[in-house]
Amino acid sequence: MAGDGRSPTGRCVVLFPFPSESHTTPMLQLAGLLRARGLGVTVLHADLNAPDPARHPGLAFVSIGESLPDEIASSPDLAERVMSLNAACEAPFQAALEDLVRRGEPVACTVVDGQWYRMLGAARRAGVPALALGADSAAAFLAMLAATRPRADGHAPVQEADRLDEVVPGLEPLRVRDLIGVDGSDDGDTVLRFTASVAGAVRGASLGVVLNTFDAIEGPELAGIRRELSRPVFAVGPLHLAGGPPVEPQQHVLDGGCLEWLDARPPRSVLYVSLGSAARVDRAAFEEMAWGLAGSGVPFLWALCPGSVGGDDDEPPFPEELHETVRRRGKVVAWSPQRAVLAHPAVGGFWTHGGWSSIMEAVCEGVPMLVHPWLADQTGSARCVTRRWGIGLEAGRVVERTAMARAIRRLMVGEHGPQAPRERARLLRMQARECVAEGGPASLAMDGLVEFILGL
Template identity: 40%
Template sequence: MEAAKDMQIQEMKAPRLVMFPLPFQGHINPMIQLATLLHSKGFSITIIHTHFNAPNPSNFPNFHFECISDGLSNDQALNLEPLTLASILNETCQVPFEDCLSRLLSDGTDGLIKCIITDVVLHFTGAVAKKWGLPRIVLRTNSASSSGAVAAYKLRQEKGNISIKDQQPDALVSEFLPLRIKDLPDYSLTDPEMLERLVANVKNSTKASSGFIVNTFDSIEASALEKFRKGYHPLPIFAIGPLHKFSPGASNSLLKQDHSCITWLDKQAPHSVMYVSFGSLASINKTDVVEIAWGLANSDQAFLWVVRPGSIRGDDWVELPEGFEEKTRERGWIVKWAPQQEVLAHPSVGGFWTHNGWNSTLESICEGVPMLCCPYLWDQKVNARYVSYVWRVGLQLENGFERGEMEWAIRRLMVETEGKEIRERVSGLKENAISCLRRGGSSHESLESLIDLIMSF
């Protein structure tokens, strides 16, 4: 039946999907993965994107790309706090997006536009889609469980008890278990009124959409997805993650990947290497770098460490402490950026020291790699709480960067009995992730339902 459906789509002039990601690495990749998946089902794909963090069209010759103005210089965009940038893009991109969509509709040479699929944060696209009479489906790129974090933040704010530095940072947020006060996102750098407007606009725009795609799978987020379905009823919710396993290799790295680390990993023993990477946005200070370096060195474990340009506040690169290289020369490798999915799938990798962005968390689970959690921003704290406390497939660093704590945590994860038990649990989640993608699995069935909805438009 599935093959017949694909053939039916291919026999007609390829129906076109217009897709628009939020221009951050963690949002672009899932949208590209979704586009690749839908293209494999017979759809023609047009990607609309901003000048800022523009994807490289040559990496995806089967897609058509349209670049629109975001009204910002690259320096302006880079220097804005991400939530502020998202709010600005919702204002500056509306007219360029509408003009681009108008051109595409009048052209019509690449097939009838069935619908547009946009990042959920780009709420202005709802009004544009309505103007042109087009169905709009939204993609949520973070976890379903993290949706309660903003609501919990607002609730605690109303109670006058929001600061994670208050007297009881370990206290549970009873309305949003299992979150603690300190697991709530810190939006102190964001204008509260701007944040409230953004959240309200996103929610209203989503409720008016034709469908909601979530990059997750039922067996790890069943409860959160049930809340979604109740909260957005009768809007159809499609949990079709993990998208990167549906569309392997369909990522758009904004930084050049250093594949030398794979050759180095080939020489290491199975499950012996701690992979360290804090994502594409997080930044740390020089003191933290020194503590991380000595935590790795003193753990006596092999490591692959990603030190991204710009990740050290005030420097593109940082000199590592004297004696570090000599102590770790035979068991350490440092790169500016790594092919993360390939790294996590490598048999020598035994742990992932991560910021717990949702993409990284999913990628680690899907390869059965235990995590050492060090969250920074937004939903990362929520993800880390679920990894360490609910799913119990990692350990969380609770007290910042202190070399002694890091040394002990690395050893607990990599060589102690506790780490072996964690590996067994994450291997179980890996099997669940694989199962959900197979025919009859929850994500596979959700994908089929999504295609049925698109073809009904």
């Protein structure tokens, strides 16, 4: 445990992040903002991928002590794994929450990640009001709600293959294929069961929703969620911008010289490449990516996590013919300080998997994107980047070296210059900063969230 979770207000909020980095990070950023506004914060957490309390002074950390069956780790289906995690953690979470209340902790409410749909019901049984934090986009959240309506109310045609390219009414510009899990590797029935479980729990057991987004990029989606739920929706993002500089984990202190390497490059000349920590690229796709980067003629910084290429436990070797090109024009590292990299003046584009945290970080630094979605909500996010905001290109799921080289050159240079998407990206950057400034929409939303919590 780090800190004692106490507060000047005499009230405490209990947070429960989902145990993956892309979900834990925004939850802990929210924790810091709540703490700064006078609330005590206790973070209940799973032992799986547990957060490091030393990085978050002032917060109290309590393990729920879950016991996970072996099949959770071995299941190849992402949605099935998440549902199994929910089943395994529901009772331990409820017991830990009840223990806090029994010990006299002044718990005002709990905020659980939206993936923890079973925890909303567990909190209600424990007698604790609950809110859900959506770590993904408002568009993804609205798509889950809309796709699980009864068909008579406009159920999206998620299982009809001949309608995959239809735009979904009320979710423009998303097509059916852009909805979570559709046209992907996950079993369609499993994904629909998962999204229905999330939507049902939010509708039935949450008092409100907190989202890491802002009106300038997702105003219509936020309005749609408010219509769907008829309860408070707090758009408090961009959380990473409001929360200040990150505290990096100890194992990431060494960044492989990323920033020094960028210092020697001209402004907006480097393509930053990172497909996230969850993507697993097969050997053939990896080599096509490498050849595409080489063929583009563009300098690149590639953050390539160990184990992210199929069949390799260590750093994957490049094809022999590419070693000299990589040495002269590119830099490959196992990890990079992504926020600092995106903020560096030498970075002119970002080849990303389309995870929401990565997109928000790029938006906040005004960096145009080449989006290469792999799973879950990433196809929808790619659609927003390209068709809604006009700040990038979509790479598509099939990796082919010639097409990738062409897309990279188009993003970084363009036939008539990349100024249109770059200018739009700069506008969004300015709007994001205005949003989190004192008196801005995100700041006011945080004030409203704290007032709502204290009123429970």
